[in-house]
Amino acid sequence: MNKQATIEISTWFRESTGEWVGDIEYLANDTQGNARYTGKTEDEARNAAFAAVGYNLLATTFDA
Numbered sequence: 001m002n003k004q005a006t007i008e009i010s011t012w013f014r015e016s017t018g019e020w021v022g023d024i025e026y027l028a029n030d031t032q033g034n035a036r037y038t039g040k041t042e043d044e045a046r047n048a049a050f051a052a053v054g055y056n057l058l059a060t061t062f063d064a
Contacts, residue, residue, distance in 0.1 A: 033060070
């Protein structure tokens with residue numbers, strides 16, 4: 001099996017700002033990165049992170 005990408009998405013609450021954070025850690029095309037998206041609820045932050053996965057993976061292909 002050939003691994004194409006590793007992606008980890010987690011959510012956590014940032015008490016200092018009172019907002020949820022959707023955190024993406026990824027490794028694809030020899031590019032490692034991290035992106036964070038915020039929301040008022042955990043669902044908003046998680047959904048924003050999932051929605052951004054495609055963009056982040058494309059960025060590892062064309063920006064590298």
